[in-house]
Amino acid sequence: MDYVQFTSQQRDEMLKVVGASSMDDLLAPIPTDYRLTEPLKMPPALDEMSLRADLSALAAKNMSSDRKVCFLGGGVYDHFIPTVVDHLAMKGEFLTAYTPYQAEASQGSLQAFFEFQTMVCQLTGMEVSNASLYEGATALAEAVMMALGMSGKRRVLVSAGVHPHYRQVLKTYLSDLPAEYVELPLKEGVTDMLATEGEADADTAAIVVQSPNFLGLIERVDTLAKFAHANESLCIQSFNPVSLGLLKHPGEMDVDIATAEGQPLGIPMQFGGPFLGLFATKLKHVRKMPGRLVGQTVDIDSKRAFCLTLQTREQHIRREKATSNVCTNQGLLALRASVYLAAMGPKGLREVAQLCFNKATYLARQLRSTGLSLRFEHQPFFNELLVKLNRPVDQALQSASDAGLLGGLRVGSYYPELADCLLIAVTEKRTKVELDLLVKVLAAKS
Amino acid sequence: MDYVQFTSQQRDEMLKVVGASSMDDLLAPIPTDYRLTEPLKMPPALDEMSLRADLSALAAKNMSSDRKVCFLGGGVYDHFIPTVVDHLAMKGEFLTAYTPYQAEASQGSLQAFFEFQTMVCQLTGMEVSNASLYEGATALAEAVMMALGMSGKRRVLVSAGVHPHYRQVLKTYLSDLPAEYVELPLKEGVTDMLATEGEADADTAAIVVQSPNFLGLIERVDTLAKFAHANESLCIQSFNPVSLGLLKHPGEMDVDIATAEGQPLGIPMQFGGPFLGLFATKLKHVRKMPGRLVGQTVDIDSKRAFCLTLQTREQHIRREKATSNVCTNQGLLALRASVYLAAMGPKGLREVAQLCFNKATYLARQLRSTGLSLRFEHQPFFNELLVKLNRPVDQALQSASDAGLLGGLRVGSYYPELADCLLIAVTEKRTKVELDLLVKVLAAKS
Amino acid sequence: MTQNEPLVFEISTPGARAVDLPHSDVPVVEIDSNLASVAISELPEIGQLDLVRHYTHLSHRNFSVDDNFYPLGSCTMKYNPKVNEWAAALPGFANLHPLQDESDIQGALGLLYHLRVFLQEIAGLDEVSLQPCAGAHGEWTALKVIRAYFKDHHQSKRRIVLAPDTAHGTNPASCAMCGAGVVTIKSQSDGLTDLDDLQSHLNDEIAAVMVTNPNTVGKFDSHMIKMADMVHQAGAFLYLDGANMNAILGIARPGDFGVDVMHYNTHKTFSTPHGCGGPGAGPIAVRKELAPYLPVPQVIRIDGKAGERYAWDERRSKSIGKVRSFNGQFNVLVRAYTYIRACGPEGLRNVSECAILAANYIAQRIKDVYPLPYGPKDGQPMATNPCAHEFIAVPRAIIDRGVSIMDIAKNLIDRGFHPPTVHWPVHDCLMIEPTETESKATLDAFADSLLEIAALSQTNVPLLKEAPFKQPVRRLDEVGAARKPVLTWSARSGGVSEKVLA
Amino acid sequence: MTQNEPLVFEISTPGARAVDLPHSDVPVVEIDSNLASVAISELPEIGQLDLVRHYTHLSHRNFSVDDNFYPLGSCTMKYNPKVNEWAAALPGFANLHPLQDESDIQGALGLLYHLRVFLQEIAGLDEVSLQPCAGAHGEWTALKVIRAYFKDHHQSKRRIVLAPDTAHGTNPASCAMCGAGVVTIKSQSDGLTDLDDLQSHLNDEIAAVMVTNPNTVGKFDSHMIKMADMVHQAGAFLYLDGANMNAILGIARPGDFGVDVMHYNTHKTFSTPHGCGGPGAGPIAVRKELAPYLPVPQVIRIDGKAGERYAWDERRSKSIGKVRSFNGQFNVLVRAYTYIRACGPEGLRNVSECAILAANYIAQRIKDVYPLPYGPKDGQPMATNPCAHEFIAVPRAIIDRGVSIMDIAKNLIDRGFHPPTVHWPVHDCLMIEPTETESKATLDAFADSLLEIAALSQTNVPLLKEAPFKQPVRRLDEVGAARKPVLTWSARSGGVSEKVLA
Ligand SMILES: Cc1ncc(COP(=O)(O)O)c(C=O)c1O
Ligand SMILES: Cc1ncc(COP(=O)(O)O)c(C=O)c1O
DSSP: OOOOOOOHHHHHHHHHTOOOOOOOOOOOTTTGBBBBOOOOOOOOOOEEEEEEEHHHHHHHHHOOOTSEEEEOSSOOOOOOOOHHHHHHOHHHHHHHHOOOSGGOHHHHHHHHHHHHHHHHHHHOSSSSSOOOOOOHHHHHHHHHHHHHHOOOOOOOEEEEEEEEEHHHHHHHHHHTSSSSEEEOOEEETTEHHHHHHOOTTTTTTEEEEEEEEEHSSSOOOOHHHHHHTTTTTTTEEEEGGGGGGOOOOOGGOOOOOOEETTTTTTOGGGGSSOOOOEEEGGGGGGGGOOOOOOOEBBBBBBBEEEEEEEESSHHHHGGGSSSOOOOOOOOHHHHHHHHHHHHHHHHHHHHHHHHHHHHHHHHHEEEEEOOOOOOTTTSSSSEEEEEEEOOOOOHHHHHHTTTTTOOEEEOOOTTTGTTEEEEEEEEOOOOOOHHHHHHHHHHHHO | OOOOOOOOOHHHHHHHHTOOOHHHHTTTTTGGGGGGGOOOOSOOOOOOOHHHHHHHHHHHTOTTTTTTOOOOOSOOOOOOOOOOHHHTTOHHHTTTTTOSGGGGGGGHHHHHHHHHHHHHHHOOOSSSOOOOOOOOOHHHHHHHHHHHHHHOOEEEEEEEOOOOHHHHHHHHHHTTTSSSSEEEEEETEEHHHHHHHHHHTTTTTEEEEEEOOSSSSSOOHHHHHHHHHHTOOEEEEEOOOOGGGGGGGGGGGGGGGEEOTTTTTTOOOGGGGGGGGGEEEOOGGGGOOOOOOOEEBBTTTSOOOEEEOOOOGSSHGGGGGGOOOOOOOOOOHHHHHHHHHHHHHHHHHHHHHHHHHHHHHHHHHHHHHHTTTEEETTTOBBSSEEESSSSSSHHHHHHHHHHTEEOEEEOOOTGGGGTTTTEOOOOOOOOOOHHHHHHHHSOOOO | OOOEEEEEEEOOTTTSSSSOOOOSSSSSOOOOTTTBBBBBOOOOOOOOHHHHHHHOOOOOTTTTTTTTTOBBTOOOOOOOOOHHHHHHHHHHTTTTOOOEEEEEEEGHHHHHHHHHHHEEEEEETTTTEEESSSSSHHHHHHHHHHHHHHHHTTTOOOEEEEEETTTOTTHHHHHTTTTTTEEOOOOTTSSSSSSHHHHHHHHHEEEEEEEESSHHHHHHOTTTTHHHHHHHHTTTTEEEGGGGGGGGGTTOOOOTTTTOOEOOOOOTTTTTOOOOOOOOOOOEOTTTTTGSSOOEEEEEEEEEEEEEEEEEEOOOTTTTOSSTTTSEEEEEEHHHHHHHHHHHHHHHHHHHHHHHHHHHHHHHHHHTOOOOSSOOSSTTOGSSSOOOOOEEEOOOOHHHHTOOHHHHHHHHHTTTTOEESSSOOSSOOOEEEEOTSSHHHHHHHHHHHHHHHHHHHEEEEEEEEOOOOSSSOOOOOOOHHSSSSOOOOOOGGSSSOOOOOO | SSSSSOOOTTTOOOTOOOOOOOOOSSSSOOOOOOTTTTOOOOOOOOHHHHHHHHHHHHTTTTTOTTTOOOOOSSOOOOOOOHHHHHHTTTTHTTTTOOOOGGGGBHHHHHHHHHHHHHHHHHTSEEEEEEEOHHHHHHHHHHHHHHHHHHHTTTTHHHHHHHHTOOOOOOHHHHHHHHHHHHEOOOOOOOSSBHHHHHHHHOOTEEEEEEEEEOOTTOOOOOHHHHHHHHHHOOOOOOOOGGGGGGGGTTBBBBTTTTEEEOOOOHHHTTTOGGGGGGOOOOOOOTTTTTTTOSSOEEEEEEEEEEOOOOOOOOEOOOOOOOOSSTTSSSSHHHHHHHHHHHHHHHHHHHHHHHHHHHHHHHHHHTTSOOOTTTTOTTTTTTGSOOOOOEEEEOHHHHHHHHHOOOHHHHHHHTTTTTOOOOOOSSSTTTEOOTTTTTTTTHHHHHHHHHHOOOOHHHOOOHHHOOOOOSSEEEEOOOHHHHHOOOOOGGGGGGGSSSSOOO
């Protein structure tokens, strides 16, 4: 099924109307030498029933979190998604629209994005948010690009606690630019403050931190912001949006640009994408911001109305001078996150965060009671624990898998010194029974 | 979650507005003696996450047709439902509306039902269809009630090939009425023509037949219609809508009232309901018809418009003189069947029917090649086969189950003389591989 | 919104296909030509995108609870939680064949069993049957059960059912379908049953008295207890039409106040969606004397050594038999179960309390302009004579200014509200049932609209009579529709069916 | 439709809840007060029904492909098959964590691998990376790959990219993000590349020439082959912006006509939905010289004794590294895979042929009134100088009558159509891309509307300039919006943010 609706008779009629004796006439501009005479080499078309069988078979080969209990985190979390979120965000009227270029025809999505921008600001305590970027890592990279562009400085100090993927992406972004990537070491699992103070200088465009960091530990972002501001650098924080149900938000810590992976806000884990890049900053920086923005205005009858605005920042107007090259963004995911945030409200989000924290704390306690310990016992955490195991991580994970658990994340490939540790994420979905089972599995000697 | 949106503060405000000092004031008309002072005895409320866990656990205890290959039929079939049908029929705008009493606010559903009525007529070759009844059995019973009411006669001749459930329901309907239920015996699996001719008399209100009948065999409905008309009785046929992709339709056979279970038209098997009662008849009988009808008219600006019509047949106007007591019907299922029929079109429906027939024929052939046989080898069938086994049915079904198959239906409880037979339904979803597996299982000696 | 949507047949294109099917993986066989249809089907042919658009457009021309307030009296148009739909779509429910072996369907049976028990508890009655397809079907089933009881007890002459003049149309119609006679009993001016009139009709031919409580004018009938005594004294059963159960969940139980048999409407009380007219489900609850006559199959729990299991009981010798094929409106019942589990016992009581509060609140806000025939005395607040979960208003003064009830209805549509039930159970009334799931802001907006319409009736009647303005069509010729019914589309006459019944 | 929908904040009610959460089944612990937020969140509070209504209303105020024709040039707004959504929602895809062990994700990896191979075949190129998030991200990634190649080959000074004046804005912007300079090359009056101008710019500082083909004016550039030779001669790479791949699927392969590297837009060519702006995916395809530099991870197939298995290749020493976290826009790619499997090779060619036919058909129907700057000579049929899958019209005469391109756009909205792309790639143009999934009736209706608007431009310009009439708002003050941006709502100022940037 190629979803073409013309019948062969109509095809012929239309060819006639355009003065073509066959389809080949319309392909004339393509030199015949380069026109394919054989079909592409790929399997034949599938009817819908066979197609569904094929996809079902592929999906069935995956051990998804509905088949095993998920303690994997590392930037993607198995949170609960209320049914109403799926229902509303998947409405065909949203799904099959594009960027709202024609405001009159798209007030629905424009208003939804205006609400999204507002909710991101309410969540982060920042002053302005765009209407989405691709995902967490590229959002962070865009923040750094913005800091470089605004400041004219070269150095970017990046905490080693930032998600390893994000650091790798950032390096790719910076590699051909006049910029210097400097990694700030960790001390006891969090950014080494002394080292940071030492590195920060007048040529520093930004200090980049993630909190809670990749090891699950809460950073002293406010202190880092002070270091940054002392050098007229920007402080950029990558945050976990659900953690803001409990933790100090970037605005309170005087962060200049706050970015995040929005996945925890009602977006399925879906093997890593599509996700949602959140990007918020101070109002004074808005004209340097990447990404689309929706603004409120009035129409000719003085009615409130919404439209894309400050487009002179964007590639379709400014071309090589644009603040970013982004065009297609993650609109539907922004809409989904909005529905999630509106569904949860301040109390719901707080409860989710509190449940995560309760359960992580309980897990830590139970693990300790079996003699295991957290790798950095004296650092505060939110919903992720770095646990030092007393047997090989692969072996422990195999036992967990046998017990029906996705037991956690190996971190050794990112932090070789932590090869004996397991990073365990806990969400509000994990029950005491599941936590107890994990403890039992990890505490076992083999 | 009770889905109440009032906050407790609003509740208090509203109580004040109505002059109540507490909720009890509003309950005053209920004598205090009869007011509950304890909560109802039932399990406590579940939050949505726990609720989904509870429902998932219940659903997981069922061996549904996605887990075992379904050869069960007997009036409910495992047909393919195109994705687009689910998508459109489950739109909230349809799901959460009710009977279109206010035409201006409900042109969408009214038009959909007008189209449904038309498609049922196109499918059956009948002249008029209502906008749905509950399901197949009650639709048939309503047809008989209509025949009794119209004719003033008493006797109803019912073929023993009619679905046993339908016959039981019909008996329940007739039990307190001035009506006589007469069962017509089968001969070689189909209605005994001689016996029918003998039973048909001037006091016969209707001859009732199902084709394909419960044993999967195609009846000579046109002959039965002639018998009926010879006595000024009505001929009522219960049909399988998918079979009409191939078989003569009721209109061609001069049937007076055609009824059906609409489940095969894109409705999931869902453990037996909700389903869809189809009901079509000749135009001259329309004012005796049960159920809602949508008609085309014009509005004050002469625009085409649709509304409920001929409501003087219905209970809300005619009360005890109404043609039926039905009020809430199966609107959403009628809509779903419409989407299915429009999606399939004449060619698609024909292909579905042809595939069913091909596969049933192939299965019969393969079974014969192993030495098994059909119980009535010389009767034509459509998509259901009555197979005579050479070992106990329960044993064969157990082997099938072990092989991952829902192997077929026992018919012994309905037809004791057929206790050694298995009724096997085949739809377009069954693959050759599945058919071959079933043959292997059934042919095995133990 | 204001453009006409063509009929699906009018966008049909010969040869277009929305769906493709597999090639046959077994030999193609031709069916006997004597059996094959000779007719060429006129079903529409349409591509997938055009199909999606057609039904998307229809959905946008259809008022729904998801869209806005739908205070249709007696229909309990409450919110239909999306999680109910999620549950019903679970493959373990949606893909289950109704005739599978009991060992394969323990989850489904367990759900039905639990629901049965919940409904028994809510009713305060002994046994529930989940078989009936809707309220009317429940009425008919219950009357069959009563009839079977009397036959069994050699009182076959009890064939008459008494019902108040305000009874829903299905009540008398269901009686007629059972061959029972219906005699109407009067209501008093305060909306309650006239006990004297009732008494005068009670005799040994009466099988049952059918009442609705809270009744259809929105009043809890405090005569109920006395009435039950009288009915029982006369050897008849007291039947409750449970359409208004949304007013008493967890507050009072029909069984406790003398009801012997009742039906539920899950699509009203238990939030199962109304689907443009259906499906619903109409479980019935009965006292134990009547239980042996309930239809088959019945879901039961069997406690064995290996724990509990659930089963079908098909062999009830006194049963009236089957009332529909298979197992009832299962996937509607799944939604009802999901809802009841979500609410829990306190939630259910809160549902009814808030439904009552909402109705009284709207009533209070409009009653000076839309007088309530069964409401409090002039100038008194609602609490002095409260309504239940719905109420009736008869805006005589507005009508006297030349604005009909239907005019009010059409003006409400343009203000974004579905009109209340009109002209039932009394002429010239609005029957307003807000339900408990609306926000206060919505109730206020609706009351404001009614007041605005009332104000306009003093200044601009012609405007009110012209409405609606914002709908795709307005003011249909319904008389013409019934006089010359056009019930199908036909290609042969340019869109208008030849099959017109003159 | 015409009522205003309040902002979600304006219907917020303190204390309202749409969702409930479980009680903690472990002890509740308080977080260190130094870490806890002191701010009280201003997120909205709203019940579930009001939430459903709010977004239902917004959905009804949003033009979409499901609703009607959306001929937005360069965006390929084709039908998004519902079965794609079904596939993406399968729990085995939707609930998969990106960092699971390979043994647990064989289905996902297999799907990605097959898709990779399909895209290689369609491109006629050697290796595809599925990592990029969208077209622009694909451009940037590919430019990084080219840059890495030249660094590796000691030609670091190749930093300049040549692109035609009609290039999409993302092309130069992507160059800038890589620190590459962009130099514009001219197009000829017939829309094709000016080869002399190109030649004059080619030198040993050029890294790549970026073209779109069919180009953004809707012409297949027959200079392509020559161009490729010239570019290769100069030691640079030929980059294809694949936004217009919908015109050549199965007809011609970029690799065959000299392209070295390209990106796809799955949300254009392969029917993944546009979601009010995204997500999309932007896989890139490269010739084998460039393959070592592709980003990680790459999905690979390993054929072992126990059969094939799929794996991540993370260790590519020359790779540019990661371009995003995790594994790409996986669930967008699932939809693209589903679509390609549904079409099959013949279907894909039919897609492009019909896309071309549809564009030529509309062009033919309107070209006398909406002249085509790159079309056939006056009076000649389209076949004499056909467009590809889209075309550009510049209705000078209509504009001269005082009707702007934007006026035409707004009038189309009221006629039920989304306007084409406007003012790009040339001023005063309409860029019309019908796609292959529309029915002929829709194409005709659209052409009729354009002709009707043209006719009105001769009789009633003021009417055209007033439109739209049927939309919730009309003719916005976009200048004001940019001058004093209001980008968030704030409670403190009655709905208008204080955070206005003067
Ligand atoms: C009071 C009353 N009784 C009975 C019924 C009939 O119920 P159903 O429509 O479910 O058959 C209704 C339905 O509207 C009703 O309002
Ligand atoms: C010609 C062309 N190139 C590149 C792009 C950018 O692609 P994306 O929006 O997927 O980033 C577009 C998108 O509109 C386009 O039309």
